[in-house]
Structure formats: C-alpha cells, structure tokens
Amino acid sequence: MPEHPSHARKRKLLLRAAAKVNLHLRVAPPDESGYHPLMSWMCTVGLFDTLTLERAEGDEQIGPAAPDRAAADALVHLECDDPSLPRDKTNLAVRAAIAVIDALRSEQQTPRQSWPHNQPLLRIWLEKRIPVGGGLGGGSADAARVLLGLNRLLELNWPIDRIRAIAATLGSDVPFFLEGPSGVVTGRGQVVRPLPPPRPRWVVLVLPGYGIPTRDVYRTFDELRLGDRQAVDAQPDWNQWTELSAGPLMQRLINDLEPAAFALCPRLANLRQQLEQALARPVRMSGSGSSLFTLFDNFDEAQDAVARITNSWPVKALATSVAPAPEDDLADQAN
Template sequence: MTTPRLTLPSPAKLNLMLHILGRREDGYHELQTIFQFLDYGDEITFAVRDDGVIQLHTEFDGVPHDSNLIVRAAKKLQEQSGCSLGIDIWIEKILPMGGGIGGGSSNAATTLLGLNHLWQLGWDEDRLAALGLTLGADVPVFVRGHAAFAEGVGEKLTPVDPEEPWYLVLVPQVSVSTAEIFSDPLLTRNSSPIKVRPVPKGNSRNDCLPVVARRYPDVRNALNLLGNFTEAKLTGTGSCVFGGFPSKAEADKVSALLTETLTGFVAKGSNVSMLHRKLQSLL
C-alpha cells in the first residue's frame, strides 16, 4: 500500500511598509511592518513514514539538508511533540531565495502546519507560532495566515485587511543578506512608532530601501523601472521590488515589458494565506 501524500502551498509575503524603530540588545531590530500574502508560492508535498526519519528529497543549491528551514522545522516539531513518526518531503521551489518575499520562513510554516495535521498533534496556532519564531522572525505570520500589522521583531501581530491589488513583483538576480542590511551603519533605526490604527496613509516607506538601493545597483534599476508605472516598493530587505495595479491586465501589460535580465511575476495580494484556505478545505 502506498502512503497517501499531502501537497500544501507555501505562499510569498510582501512588506507593504517597514519602519525600523530601534535596535535591541541582542542585535535584532524593533520594527513596524505590514505583511500581506501573495497567491503565489512553492508547493510542498508530505508523506508520513513510521520510522521517525525526516527526509527532504529535493536538493537546494547552497543549503545543506540539515540547515534547510523545512528540515529544521520538522525536527523541532518532532522533538518538542515527542512524535515517533517521520516524514518524506518534496518541494517545488519557485520563490527566489534571499528575495525578501519570505520563501524560507513560509516553507517552515507550511511544514509546521502540515506536520501538525499529518502527525495529528493537535497543537494550537499560538504554540506553532512560538516554535516558528525560534526559526525566524517572519515565520509566525505565515503560521497565523492572516495579513498583519507586526511589531517587535515581527512577532507581535495584529490582523489587518489592506486592499488586495494585483502586484507585479520584480526579481533582481541578486540575493540580499538580511543580516548584512540590518548591520549597515547607514541604516535609519529611529523611525517614530505609529500609534494610530489602522496605519494612516503616507506611511508606506521601507527604511531598508536607501541602504539596499545603494549597495545593489540591480535593485536600484528595478525600482527605477517600476517607478515609471506605479509606486515601486522594496519588500523586506529585498531584493524583490513590487508595485500594485488595479487589475491583472494592467500588471501583465507592464510585465510584458520585462527583459531576460530582469524577470518578475504577477500575483494577487491576499489577506488570507492560500495555505490556510487549503487547510480549511481539508477539514
């Protein structure tokens, strides 16, 4: 008998704004940011095994098996739940790595939710999000699955419902190291906290943008190109750059102008993650 397989989406996120308020003693930065999901991402397939082994079958360039966030998430959940089952995992990876669209964090969250379901652990979202935070600052929002205003290092989440436009996301062919940007001496770290809810219009800037644009000419070019058509923004610490459009047709029209040297994709913004929509349909 073959083991049944479960395939789950692992969506990307955008940071619609990102303000840096200060630096904590542990070197992490206090942020205010708005996360929204894209209906676009990787697909992860799981098959339970009864020998306790955790095996990711897809190889990643430059990421050893045991460092992969998918494997790290599975191992932590197995350890902390005391589960004796294992898992075979395959991923169809389409999200660029180091793009600021949260691919690794999303993969970790999809793994936590997928295994909680398949191993029948019955963990609630709070517990999964707390474990997720130990894997990365962006993991909790993917665990919760709702667009959010985030504070702290990104873990204090308040659900929000911004507009859901179509986005054109440009993918400059460079990988930006988040740690490198956060340690740049020129980074602005003293934005005033926004106290009004919902966040008033006019706060859409990303404090990382000047540093990233200065260090990465490819990102600068992408911002300039997209800025001819719509407000061009940086997500996270980049490298991806995005802009909203009122319809898919309008986003596609600009996308058609892209060349081989600067690629991109068009995707709908979504306040409920497609992972959660899929999990809901399984219940």
C-alpha cells in the same frame, strides 16, 4: 479490523506556501540585545512553493520512544528541485520538522503514528518557486506550512499558541505565515495582528535574479545609523490605509531598509528608479531585497506593466493576486 476510509490516517499532505511582500516596513536601531524592533504590514501574494509531507509507516514511534540512534535532523529527509538549496537543518523547512520532533520528545508525547527502523521518519518534497534571497519570505513560508502540516499529519491537535511558540524560534517572518494573509507584525516578528488585505488586489513583482544577504543589509543599516524608534511605535490608521486605492496607498508605503540595500547594490537602486519613471508610480522593495513590487487596482493594468518591464529590462516580472487563499490539504478538513 481495517479503519473506515473516513477515519484512515493520512500518510501524505500536499501544501502550498505563499510568498509575502512587506507593504510597509519600519525598522528601529538595534536594542540592547542587538535585535532591530520593527513594524511591518505584511501580505501574502500569489507566488507559491509546493511541499509534500509524507510520514513513514512501521512500528517505531516519535516521542520519548523515538530512536536515540540518530539526531533529529537524520530523521527528516528533504528533496528539492532547486539544487542550490540546502537539504540539511540549515533549511527552514527541515528545522521546522526537527522542532516538532524535539518538542514531542521533550514533552513526553507519543502520537499514534508508527515509523520504520531503517529510514527517515518524515520525507519532504519541495518544489521551489519563490526566489531565494529575494525578500519574499519563501523559507519562512515553507517552515510555517511544515508546522501546520505536521500538526495535521501526525494528529497532534496542538493549539495554535503551541505552534506559534515554535514558529517564533525559527525566524522573525515565520509567525506571520501562521496568521496571514494580511497582518501587522511588531516586535521581533513574533506579534502578529491580523489586518484586512489592501483594497488593491493585484501586485506586480519584479525579480532581479540576484539576492542581497539580509545580514549585510542590516549591518549597513547600522553603519548608516538609520532607523527611527518613534516611526516603529507610531502606527498608521490601518482602517484608512486598507481602503485606499493603489495610487494613494503606494505613496504612503515605506521600507526603511531600502537605503541600506541600495547602498550595497547600486544596480538595484538604478532599477527601482528606472521602473518608477517608466511606470509613473512608486515602486517599493520587499523586506531586505532584492524583489521589488507595485500595486494595481485591476489585472489588465498589472499585466501591461509586466509586459513593459520584461520588454525593457533583463528581469523576471509577474502579475499576481494579493492575499490569495491557498488551496491545499490543510483546507481539506473532510479528509
């Protein structure tokens, strides 16, 4: 008997992955293991990648019964509209899907879906809008949405703690994107404390068009002997900070990676300085760069700033919302 439409299993999910900015980022010197403990207030912003996840149909199952004919990465196929982006397991979205497949195999769980013998088990279409290497967390956002999406698409019903454990193995920003839209991240990124979004609800993003390798930024950070463990451990009064308007809040925000990034890329340092002078307000860098941002209390002011920036510098800039609620199939609980 055919399934009732209300109980039919989905074959495809449409997901939107929001970028983030590190509003406030304190970084300590590396610990004994070589990792840099951090404390960051992160918030999603209205710049989205779009992912479509599609499971195959057939008679083959993921889990212990999944085929041994191929490695897990051969079972995931990614297509992307950005030709510069890798499509193999170096792409975080693919790694997230592989991690789910591996977890199913190792835990001896077999979901109800079945799969064909002669094609990938999962197809991912990625429309890339978040700049690569800009400090906006696009790859991590994609990975988090894949984890949440597969939990829904494969009807795994994993508790969020199970998904968090996988996310922590993929990268320091991935756990935040499971929790968003606003939170304080500590440790190596695996501890996320939800926080109300800031009172200013508009951000201007400045996208210079070039990236800075994160590895190089941290290497320079260490060479310059930057970082303060006490600053990482001593958290601000977040309740007060979330109520501040744009001007006073921007004055308080710090990014400890800026000196290292600016030492590596003087033209980014010059751009930031010129923007601050032209806009008469602080401008911060997100993550390890190269994207810059500043907050506004109303949209008209933000739009005016974008016009001034794009008329004066050969960069992209956009005004968008802070802590948007993505509308996609994960929010569509009726289907």
